[in-house]
Amino acid sequence: xxxxxxxxxxxxxxxxxxxxxxxxxxxxxxxxxxxxxxxxxxxxxxxxxxxxxxxxxxxxxxxxxxxxxxxxxxxxxxxxxxxxxxxxxxxxxxxxxxxxxxxxxxxxxx
Numbered sequence: 001x002x003x004x005x006x007x008x009x010x011x012x013x014x015x016x017x018x019x020x021x022x023x024x025x026x027x028x029x030x031x032x033x034x035x036x037x038x039x040x041x042x043x044x045x046x047x048x049x050x051x052x053x054x055x056x057x058x059x060x061x062x063x064x065x066x067x068x069x070x071x072x073x074x075x076x077x078x079x080x081x082x083x084x085x086x087x088x089x090x091x092x093x094x095x096x097x098x099x100x101x102x103x104x105x106x107x108x109x110x
Contacts, residue, residue: 014058017067017071018055018058020071020075021055021058021070021071021074023074023078024051024054024074024077024082025051025055027077027078027082028044028047028051029048031044031082031085032085032089035085035089036081036085039081039084040084041081041084041085047077047081050073050077051073051074051077053070054070054071054073054074055070057070058070
């Protein structure tokens with residue numbers, strides 16, 4: 001019974017790693033090539049190859065060390081590269097701050 005619970009937990013961890021890698025690969029593929037250069041990050045092809053290998057390893061190669069390395073790559077992309085790409089591409093908050101006026105932010109007459 002304990003072994004069944006442990007195998008279910010391991011399966012869930014593998015599925016979380018796979019979903020994270022697929023999401024990171026999708027986000028990397030949909031970002032513009034020039035945004036990578038403008039954000040001073042690795043090329044788009046580099047991230048597509050790394051994240052594609054991560055997805056393939058998670059699907060076909062049951063080696064925990066390679067899956068953890070892919071998990072680290074996915075997390076680095078999602079935490080470091082993706083926000084930099086959004087900042088360069090004009091992503092982020094739409095509509096600006098609540099204190100923005102028609103000609104920019106209102107600073108209270110300062």
